[in-house]
Amino acid sequence: MIINHTEIEVVLLKICTLLQQEVYHYNWVGFYLLNEEKRELTLGPFAGKPTEHTIIPVGKGVCGQVAESGKTMVVQDVTQISNYISCSINVLAEIVVPIVKDGKFVAEIDIDSHAAAPFNKDDEALLETIALKIAHLF
Numbered sequence: 001m002i003i004n005h006t007e008i009e010v011v012l013l014k015i016c017t018l019l020q021q022e023v024y025h026y027n028w029v030g031f032y033l034l035n036e037e038k039r040e041l042t043l044g045p046f047a048g049k050p051t052e053h054t055i056i057p058v059g060k061g062v063c064g065q066v067a068e069s070g071k072t073m074v075v076q077d078v079t080q081i082s083n084y085i086s087c088s089i090n091v092l093a094e095i096v097v098p099i100v101k102d103g104k105f106v107a108e109i110d111i112d113s114h115a116a117a118p119f120n121k122d123d124e125a126l127l128e129t130i131a132l133k134i135a136h137l138f
Helices: 005-022 061-069 121-137
Strands: 028-035 040-047 055-057 073-075 093-101 104-113
Touching: 005 028, 005 040, 005 121, 028 061, 040 061, 055 061, 061 073, 061 093, 061 104, 093 121, 104 121
Parallel strands: none
Antiparallel strands: 028 040, 028 104, 040 055, 073 093, 093 104
């Protein structure tokens, strides 16, 4: 089955919207896609308030660090991250999960929360399962 770029964006947006609506502490949910040539992440579909951070260099902030490491990063207190990129003064915590296809990082799921230390192993498991299930789209 071949799926086009528009259909992929629709699927990703539905995931963002569903997660934001159904998980009380997911205040902003979005996908960042890797532009390997430029070594940067580009904002894809998201649910929540618009952000000025539509491009993030690999290595910068939580999203950029996950792009570099390929590992899930849970930040229960964003004030503890020295190169944190703040999307909103209301964000207290963030979880970013890599999406890997054929052994290579291709994108990530980024969740911002306005709650203090809200993330647990269930959040990680849910988001990592989603990342595995949708990796074929990239």
